[in-house]
Amino acid sequence: MxxxxxxxxxxxxxxxxxxxxxxxxxxxxxxxxxxxxxxxxxxxxxxxxxxxxxxxxxxxxxxxxxxxxxxxxxxxxxxxxxxxxxxxxxxxxxxxxxxxQAAGDFELPAGAALTSDEVADVLFGLAAMDTGPSVSRYVARKASLEQLKEFLVHKSMYQLKEADPHTWAIPRLSGRPKAALVEIQADEYGGGRPERMHSALFARTMRGLGLDHSYGAYVDAVPAVSLASVNLMSLCGLNRRLRGAITGHLAIYEMTSSQPNRFYGNGFRRHGFGPDVTHYFDEHVEADAVHEQIAGRDLAGGLVEAEPELLADVLFGATAVMAIDNRLSAHLLSSWEAGKSSLRAAVPAAA
Known part of the structure; x- marks a missing residue:
């Protein structure tokens, strides 16, 4: 970069x-x-x-x-x-x-010895109470073409290296949670086919809208909160003591992804874009519906069963991503609804 x-x-x-x-x-x-x-x-x-x-x-x-x-x-x-x-x-x-603050009145278990299924139930409960502003519904129903481009620019700071921050956790886990993470990541990396890597699919979406798909091309355009959402992943992924947090982050990420990606795909179709552009979102509708079970029960749940003391960090990772995503979503929607750009600088077309 x-x-x-x-x-x-x-x-x-x-x-x-x-x-x-x-x-x-x-x-x-x-x-x-x-x-x-x-x-x-x-x-x-x-x-x-x-x-x-x-x-x-x-x-x-x-x-x-x-x-x-x-x-x-x-x-x-x-x-x-x-x-x-x-x-x-x-x-x-x-x-x-x-x-x-994001957890609100949700009753988080503390110090309890939970089974993997119970951990998953807690995470699904957190995902269900996430009532932050919905960028996906706005994209599906109202976003202009320029706003779709802005949306992709914000997401590009992570999506063009999708899965990498979570991969740091692989050597820090063992047994069931390690196997679960490898299963999820193998899918994220295209199952051995580089053209099917999720980062490659996202790059294709960017090309379809005339955007530069090289990693970091728009780093000067995105605000601090967009960088903070990626920095959260790197913080948790690169510090072994936060291995619980990075698994909780991935679990809630997968649990709250499938339906929004359906809306995102619909928003791009509303503007006349076809499968070359929407495939990234359509792929995640199906993939994340499977991944959420693996991430919740085998990855996060399996880790807490093996290391009960990591429950608090698993929940921290899950609620932290909710908090940052809600803040980023609020920024996007308040900007767009006021008729303003959500970016720091105008986005040039790809060369």
Missing amino acids: RVPETRGPVSSALFAVLAEAPDAPKEDLEELYRLVAGQVAETGDIIGDEDIQLALFCLYELHYSGLDGVSDNWEWEPGLIRVRQLIEGPFEAALRAAAQ
Whole structure:
């Protein structure tokens, strides 16, 4: 992915550090650490902080496809990991607060020894009480062509690398939950056929609307909350202590996906698009109806049966994704209903 445009002092300082050789003197790295400490302490909303979320997104990107022109040797530079952890702590605290609010009056079990079926029932209950704003219904009934493009741009920050953040959990699990995750991920990656990888299907949808389908092409256009939704996955996937959270995240993701994807597909069909564009959404209607059972019972439920102490983190992962998705949905709908763009910058057509 190309290095994005800066959004403030933190991303500016970070990109200056990454432009250097990893074996260069570390004075700039120490200055970055001090700067981040100050900015994190001062921000009143770390989830919506454009500068900090972009910096965290790019720090995580070093563990994925990397950044163009940035040495891969930066990936495990201890000073850079310290900077990342400086952001992760307050970010996780904000996510936990948002997750608790998203759970509302839902009675979350605490300290109980639950069977895998009981865990799945709790997660299905959470999914059923998610009453956040419905972008999928808006897309199905009202979204303009430009709004459909914006919708794809927001989703592209994750969908063009779909499944990767959850895959970090595979070596951190064993037995039944590991087998369940591998089964889900094999499907996400196309069952060995690259053209059927879900990221490839999404890229085809973007091409159908004249959008650039290269990963990260629109990183400058999306707001902080879109980056935060991806950063949540990376936080949980890259930290072994949060393996429960990443399984809960995936479980609720699958449980709340099938019907919305049906609506999304209908919205694109309403504008005259055919199977080349809608196949991504149609595929998820069927696939996620199967995945939700595997993710709820065998993955999340199996993990809690094996490690009961991880129940709280499984529920945190599930409610955190609900909280961030509701916040992103509210941003999209409030922008569109006011006749405004939901993006930070206009989206150019693909070259």
